[in-house]
Amino acid sequence: MHKETETRKRKSQLSPISQIVPVTFKYPVHFTHGLFKSGHLLLSSLLKQTKELSPKKLLCIVDAEVARLHPTLCAEMESYWLPHQEKVTLVRKPWIMAGGEACKNDTERVSHLHRAVHDFAMDRHSYILVVGGGALIDMVGYAAATAHRGIRLIRVPSTVLAQCDAALSVKNSINAFGKKNFLGTFTAPFAVLCDLDLLTTLDNRDWRSGVSECIKVALLQDASFFATIESLCEPLTSRNLTIMSRVIERGAQLHLHHIATSGDPFEMGSSRPLDFGHWSAHKLEQLSNYRIRHGEAVAIGLALDATYSHLLGKLPQSSWERIIHVLSELGFALFVPELESHLAERNHPDCLFRGLDEFREHLGGQLTVMLLEEIGRGIEVHEIDEALMKKSITTLKRRHRCTESS
């Protein structure tokens, strides 16, 4: 018996079971107008695809800012479903919730949503539809992903940023312990429906700020898309919706293509190419107590890492100038005082460079930062020369002063 156990021991240790579980996530991304206008077929046909007998439950959540700017929206959302009652049941009136980054700081919100799923006896084939900016979509997405291990989530992003970037991902999150996106999951949405009409009421800051994510993806992957954006600065700043739609759709396409083909959509490795410019952006948002919006912070982050790439001798001068120029033309401020936060005190929690540590920690493993070799071509590095990064900040500051005094 002892011998048998010994043989068995060796055998067990030599032949483990290598479990391999392939999963394919699929979701459509649509760009449209007037999504909730009666007779618009997109949403109703999406929910009617499934062949079940009883009506599906649907909980709608609307960003308070969107509801304020589109005062008829909630009523439209209710009457939209009237002709489809045999297929879809609204479990309550559209639920208006405050959005913005602050909504991600409150775990109570997630609990309220969980309780609603329980109270309305929603199941894994029910739907939560959220209309709003990236922050509300992130928070609601986290609640939806964790209730019953995943209620179907329909994202209706209402900002440029969310339509071209935030709402397309396979992620969700809330903040905790002062760390951005500390809690979250990788979960694909059921569908992403971008209603371009929602963009018409954005204030100028939100209209502009999402374009920075399109510039980011252009800088990494598509020089000709960057050139297109360069040529469209005027119509973009003068709020031409058709032009903006075109930019958003191309940005979304590139972003989605990257998620699908990166080989690591659930970020199990240490690399996250699409986070170009984001180590400082996340820190700037936090340091400014979210006065600086995500897209604005990304614009600064892009300018900073492009400048660093240039000073490092990787990015040619002319390309660097084009990048700074297009960001400025679109109206982004490329220097803020937070860039100089506690630079000399490396251990101060508000030191900008702590953003590098937090960036590494969130992703795990070795520090991996994307820089630029050329417009349309990124390159990963595993080290940042903080003296040179300080020089990059000084460069942006000097340039900012010149622009202000000119």
Place this chain on the structure above:
Amino acid sequence: MHKETETRKRKSQLSPISQIVPVTFKYPVHFTHGLFKSGHLLLSSLLKQTKELSPKKLLCIVDAEVARLHPTLCAEMESYWLPHQEKVTLVRKPWIMAGGEACKNDTERVSHLHRAVHDFAMDRHSYILVVGGGALIDMVGYAAATAHRGIRLIRVPSTVLAQCDAALSVKNSINAFGKKNFLGTFTAPFAVLCDLDLLTTLDNRDWRSGVSECIKVALLQDASFFATIESLCEPLTSRNLTIMSRVIERGAQLHLHHIATSGDPFEMGSSRPLDFGHWSAHKLEQLSNYRIRHGEAVAIGLALDATYSHLLGKLPQSSWERIIHVLSELGFALFVPELESHLAERNHPDCLFRGLDEFREHLGGQLTVMLLEEIGRGIEVHEIDEALMKKSITTLKRRHRCTESS
């Protein structure tokens, strides 16, 4: 411009982006002895595979019951890592936590784990290792899956049930609002390491109860495995570890194969074949306030649905008798008073048949229950005749009385 917008509208609505994201999850499942004995290479080699520079952080959590029954285990876990300090850092002494179903009822526990991940600055490449039963593994797994969108989880299941079933899955969960597994995610572990020595100290109920999940998977998929279990009742009840290991490994193999090849490991459809017998099992656990353990409840659930399958004319008499016989031989009680809970009051929350509703709600969509056509072959149905189910309960009760009086 209006025309352009119209064209654009139609165009956008006609050509959505169909996003397809393939992800492959891989994890090894090992069966071994003396996992934490110094010099055992399995764990250290698993954590050394990665080629990173700084030591990986590791947080170990141990089920209080396991720590009590294996009083040297925690010290062994600490000294195990001494020769590997350049690769692995224990962030603290092994953290002893109460396990059992009750640990899944307390969301505070999850918060404590999140705070530890924050306090120890653990990242997505850090490890949480949990030694314990299925409930503790579920709860710790939920915390690990949601911190930084996923800390690597090493499961070291300490019970028969967890080694052949619970710890192998791509799921985790806690209970909420009185609903079992209401919160959770689909997340693959980093590795599952089954230390068979941990089984030696189980009490007889826990030793026996996990076998019911092996019987379940045999009934659904492998008649010859069922016959093997039938032939091994004596050594199993007399606590032969080698025989038990063989049964666990085969059960685990079948279970893992099903997860990998079912085509729906993240349960996006309405079918969950491996939940044969589970609609009543979950309800019986709850109705008995968890006096009935999961494996015991599954044994009753299998007996009940096998009886129903037989009375429905699907499962031959002789096969039904073999099933009832093997469960009885192993020492399972196949009738408990909770089976008759409020059967006549369909809307009473404690009515056993509410288990059908809750089962459907958890998975979503149409009710889908697995029955048996033959040993080794399941069949899905979408309706349960509750009168016939009552008769099945009566059959089990009568049989139970006869056994008691004989």
